[in-house]
Amino acid sequence: MAAFRRRFLSELEALFVQVLALAQEMKLLKLGTVCLDGTKMHANASRHSALSHGHIEKLEVQLKAEVQELLALAEKADQADVPDGMSLSEEIKRREDRLAVMAEARRKIAARAQESNERGKAEYDEKMTQRAAKEKDSDKKSNRKPLKPPEAGPKDSDQINLTDEESRIMPTAGCGFEQAYNARAGVDAATMLVIATQVTQATNDKE
Numbered sequence: 001m002a003a004f005r006r007r008f009l010s011e012l013e014a015l016f017v018q019v020l021a022l023a024q025e026m027k028l029l030k031l032g033t034v035c036l037d038g039t040k041m042h043a044n045a046s047r048h049s050a051l052s053h054g055h056i057e058k059l060e061v062q063l064k065a066e067v068q069e070l071l072a073l074a075e076k077a078d079q080a081d082v083p084d085g086m087s088l089s090e091e092i093k094r095r096e097d098r099l100a101v102m103a104e105a106r107r108k109i110a111a112r113a114q115e116s117n118e119r120g121k122a123e124y125d126e127k128m129t130q131r132a133a134k135e136k137d138s139d140k141k142s143n144r145k146p147l148k149p150p151e152a153g154p155k156d157s158d159q160i161n162l163t164d165e166e167s168r169i170m171p172t173a174g175c176g177f178e179q180a181y182n183a184r185a186g187v188d189a190a191t192m193l194v195i196a197t198q199v200t201q202a203t204n205d206k207e
Contacts, residue, residue, distance in 0.1 A: 020195060028191050038184035038205045043167035047179040050169060053109045054156030056102050063095045063102070070095070105160050113154035120150030170203045 005012065023029040051059075074088045127147055161167055161179055170180045184205060186196035200207075 016194075016197075020193065023191065023193055029188060029193060029195070030190070033189035034195065035187045035189050036184060036205055037187075038182045038200075040170050040172050040178065040180040041183045041199070043161070043164045043179045043181060045161050045163035045167055045179045047161075047169050047177060049163045050159045050161040050179065051102075051105055052156060053106065053154045053158045056106050056109075057156075060099060060102050060106075063099050067092055067095050067099075101162070105162065108165065109154045109158050109160050112160075113152075113158060117150050117152050124149050166201065168201045168203065 020029065070088055070092045074092070124147060131144070131147070159169060161169075164179065167179050167181055169177050170182065172178050172180070182200050182202055182205070184198045184200060185194050187193065188195050
């Protein structure tokens with residue numbers, strides 16, 4: 001089945017649209033109840049390859065300290081202080097390469113946080129505008145809980161996977177967590193026709 005799907009993927013995509021168009025022409029498909037459900041699809045990556053922003057910062061401090069120690073060791077004229085089999089240049093390069101990976105991961109997490117903050121700020125501003133308009137119409141101040149504006153910058157818990165950065169850590173049916181995507185399908189309740197499909201990073205089908 002998987003081999004068939006891969007071989008005829010472009011044809012299946014076209015048929016998907018044709019079936020829905022035909023159902024609409026036959027008046028089988030109408031605006032009504034749509035059922036949405038998703039299933040977690042494992043990413044081609046382990047959740048152990050994920051790093052949080054807070055952990056990256058700690059690793060950077062550790063690696064920088066190790067590089068300084070190795071540089072100090074390299075400056076010593078007495079090579080007897082260098083452990084047998086150790087290449088100082090290789091050890092320094094390995095850590096510097098790792099630092100470059102950490103810096104890029106931290107940059108991507110920060111970019112994601114910025115995008116999320118901009119979306120959250122837009123939603124916050126819209127809700128505040130709506131609330132102000134309602135208070136003006138009713139001529140009295142709302143007693144609802146004040147809205148909290150989104151926090152700028154990445155959180156320590158914000159993560160990125162070094163193998164598959166588009167995937168996310170998601171809860172699974174077995175009450176555990178896996179690096180995954182959420183594959184969702186929308187089905188017309190009356191005809192049971194699949195009317196929409198989507199692969200998303202959202203863990204909750206309500207998002």
